[in-house]
Amino acid sequence: MKIVAFAGSTSSTSINRELVKFVLRSFPDDTVNLLDLNDFEMPVFSVDREKKGFPEQAHQFLAAIAESDVIICSMSEHNKNFTAAFKNIFDWCSRINVKVFQDKKMFLMSTSPGGYGGGNSMALAQKNFPAFGADIIESFSLPKFYENFDEENGVINPELLNELNAKIADFKQNVQ
Template sequence: MKVIAFAATNSTTSINKQLVSYAVSLLGNVEVELLDLNDYEMPLYSEDREKATGHPELAKQFLNKLNDADAIIISFAEHNGSYSVAYKNVFDWCSRIQHKVYQGKPMVLLATSPGAGGAQSVLAAANGSMPYFGAEVKASLSVPNFFDNFDTENQRMINPEWDDRLHSAMQQLLA
């Protein structure tokens, strides 16, 4: 099984990148590729730009990575209650190439934030829209109060309840 995983942000210090990296470590004997949205930075999507220049090669490359995966894990950063611009731009370009961006792949959707909300707003948006774009959402989990529940030095969940919930979500991907 090949899993593609990424944090839906371009922050180099992303707590969502830490969460998704830890989450894939729970999968056991599977091939994992962690993508970095910084490697897929493109001009802002617009219909005019698409007509003038076509689809960026980086969008095609990102979509090919998803095509080659058996499953996908995304951890969403919440910016003002919604997707980060970095994720939305990559997604918008990819959806113009292939509407069903996620191609029926099983997915686990994650989100975290430093506060008690745990990025629930963006996770709700993702849960609502992903199936429309071809995702088979197997599980989703919002982890609140990231710095109280995750050891950033050792890169692991320290709250047993949240660790159990994350393990359960990852098992849904393998089921």
């Protein structure tokens, strides 16, 4: 099983990237392509710019998804929405292929420092990603990241860790 993984953030200290990396420990290293959204920086999408052609980075992002069997992502949240960086990549890619996620099975996550765990961006993704070709098999939101996550050990809250492990196991079972 080939995995493409990413966090919906360009921050060098992204907590969503840390969550993705923690979950990826449950999968063989040789099957993972962990994307960095900084590698897909492109002009802000507009219809006028689209008329001039599509950035190569949008094609590269879509190619990475095409080469995978499943997607593991954690959506960051800015002002109760996706980050501008992710939304821009998504906008460009959706104009090339409306099924951005190409009917791949997805493990969707989010986290934030607050108690809602990035729930707004998670809800947006759960509602909209299926229309763009995502088959969301499992989802997980980690609230209060700095209280429930340790860089060395990952998720340290036993209840949340049990929930996450159960969802990882279910995801693995459903993608075999």
